[in-house]
Amino acid sequence: MNVKSVFSHIDKHIDEHIAKVQELVRQPSISPQDVGVRDCAKLVQKYFKELGCKRAKLVETAGNPVVVGELDAGADKTVLAYFMYDTQPIDDPGWTVPPLEARLVDLKPFGRVLMARGAYNSKGPMVGFINACRAIQNAGEELPLNLIFVAEGEEELGSRNLPEFLKKEEKLVKTADYVFFPFMSQDQTGKVQNFLGVKGIIYFELEVDGKSWGYGPTEFDIHGSMKCVMDSPTWRLVQALASMTTPDGNRVLIDDFYDAVAPISDEDKEALDKLAETFDEKSFKELLKIERLMDDVHGREALTKYLFDPQLNIDGIWSGYIEAGTKTVLPWKATAKVDVRLVPNMKIEDILPMVRRHLDKHGFSEVKIRSMESGYGWAKLSVNHPLAQAIIESYQEFSYPIETWPTLAGSAPFSLFAQPPFNLPFVAAGLGHGARAHSPNEYIVIDEGGPTGGLATMEKSYIDMLTRISHINPP
């Protein structure tokens, strides 16, 4: 491949590439609220067709369709590129731009950024990857690998039907040698944060209602003055939740919760040592507008907790009267949304039974657990794996400082590919910078010339990585 000619093609056509990202961002695909998801799937299918995929189809599941494309380059090796085409909701307060307008905004020190829901998580890198493939073709060059595109529409729902899809398309997926998750790895200073794994997640609701309990109001909120002689589902949910952590809310008291947590390996300890040297805690905090971490931890200790501690988080809680002013009611129902993040070697199937046992043991048998059918395990790749090494070499080629993270605190359904029957090595990689996933004013950097790469650099890095992956010798 004449890389220079492909990169030059990207630079010349960058305005079209930006427009393509904007187009996909403007198509809503808010899976948690079922807004625009199927229309977005069709748009993605169109993109795969434009790339010349021999097969570009919607694979139906019990939920949202998975969009699959197969691009045969006549190469020896095949990479499965995983995308998600769904996004978080847009109802969070604090947006300074319309969340789906895909506005280009000047943001210091980056130059123009694209500020929109889904820009970073993950339509920007997805379209960037497609743009990169198209640039290779339009520059008259050959793709170095065969590609299988898998774009799911339920990542924000915990990829609940991705296992069904993988079962259905097991034969196809098994033809892949590696899984590549297009990503933007640069922090706001330009430093590459190269991560080699993710935590697992399980998301569920805890609920007490008087109807199924038999105590408290059973059908509607009743007059608040009844509390003195009536049980309260709200108090019970509060007490049940409180029983699960220490008073600071930071240590989980559910029996066996930490039992399966693996000691940190020597390889990971080494990675933590290195990471602690370069980790920019100040920028990390500034970005999230936070002042202090838990227990005022810093540096290596903070990183260790962040990457290797499991957690029990309350994502949301509600009960009774939650509008302005005063209304005295005894609520008939109380609900909390909760997630557990899993680290090696916790097993996802252990979590809900563990929570159930805790509730029953502490006398909270009326607290119901509602599975959101949302979750998957943790996954990790050794830094010494040839795939990891190929990615690191690629970052070095672009001359940005590199920081290798043995895992992320976040979750992605990598384990579904990394575990049997596929056992596929995976990476999530790429240059470029974005931030505020799941928060207002999510953005990705578009322009070059700031501390980070822009859209063009992102696309070029994907091309360089694919090329290096094609050169990996078979194990």
Next chain:
Amino acid sequence: MNVKSVFSHIDKHIDEHIAKVQELVRQPSISPQDVGVRDCAKLVQKYFKELGCKRAKLVETAGNPVVVGELDAGADKTVLAYFMYDTQPIDDPGWTVPPLEARLVDLKPFGRVLMARGAYNSKGPMVGFINACRAIQNAGEELPLNLIFVAEGEEELGSRNLPEFLKKEEKLVKTADYVFFPFMSQDQTGKVQNFLGVKGIIYFELEVDGKSWGYGPTEFDIHGSMKCVMDSPTWRLVQALASMTTPDGNRVLIDDFYDAVAPISDEDKEALDKLAETFDEKSFKELLKIERLMDDVHGREALTKYLFDPQLNIDGIWSGYIEAGTKTVLPWKATAKVDVRLVPNMKIEDILPMVRRHLDKHGFSEVKIRSMESGYGWAKLSVNHPLAQAIIESYQEFSYPIETWPTLAGSAPFSLFAQPPFNLPFVAAGLGHGARAHSPNEYIVIDEGGPTGGLATMEKSYIDMLTRISHINPP
């Protein structure tokens, strides 16, 4: 007064009387959400003018105006009639009629009821009282007492500016001999529930936010995966709340909370004994659609708790993502609405400092208490007071069974009149039946012929009561 002629006038004109109740119900006056309140005040002022009040005006306060009317009958005694013209919100799910349409609905075994927000609490009895006065006039009779009407528009906000009004109009209020709160005392079987007091209430919000705390997210909800290294305002609020009660949510653990609670007097013990004989627990439960009381208490024990126990209730709680589906966030703020009900001899001014001390003592100094400026003390009248006796005699006149309640579990600003500088004896009384205050499908019975009195009986009872009060000998 020719009572027969006045009663006959009511019967003849009952359709106009119903329409008048409907008119006031249709005028929104939702003080917690500031909807239609001032327009409602003006409508009430118009009613007072139509009655021939020599003064009928809006008295401005820091909040909603109090509507005052003075109706001089040239009598020896003066009764202050207290009304509230504001209502609860209408956003609670479960309404089977439009909440402000004032629809007449057939409801067994009552015949027609008026089903609407505010019908029972308290526009129905308010207009019923005004209708009763008007009927006396239109029948060519004389009012047996001078009347001062005081209609406040912030009862559902805890009567927060009624003290200001009473200070402003102290001279006028001191001309009253008694305070009369028009009420509908019949349960659904027709039995009169004659109550002689109310609990006090204080309503406030508890809140943790990362900004003022300095820990956790400070400005917006951040990615849920941060919990393992970040404090959570939500967990802290849950833990702070949980520290305030036993795990069942029923016994308050705040130091000194129960210290001021007075032992139940012999008079009240006697009242409880009597009450337990006639208290219809089954109907009480059916009405509220509840299956069991706290700890499965029954009869006298249940009544004792209900009437003489203070409480700490969670009226509402919210934090983070509370829509459908899954969104993983670490919320930056968590809020609970809470009320304390006070029994003799608890002092309202003790409560918030007590809660503050509890929070600080248990390490929850970051939990903020936001006073809703909403509250007043408990109030009670002895059953042996001539005013209480006059009301009991009136109920006997109408031949319905009577059950005397030494107090209510609910709250009303009676204490503001009962305490210095006024020390006014008060009653809340009247025939008729309504239910579901603060709940969907609130109603009052309109028709006669069912187990309870309808609107006409309600109005007649007010007339009989006023007449008996005019005959009380000076103490």
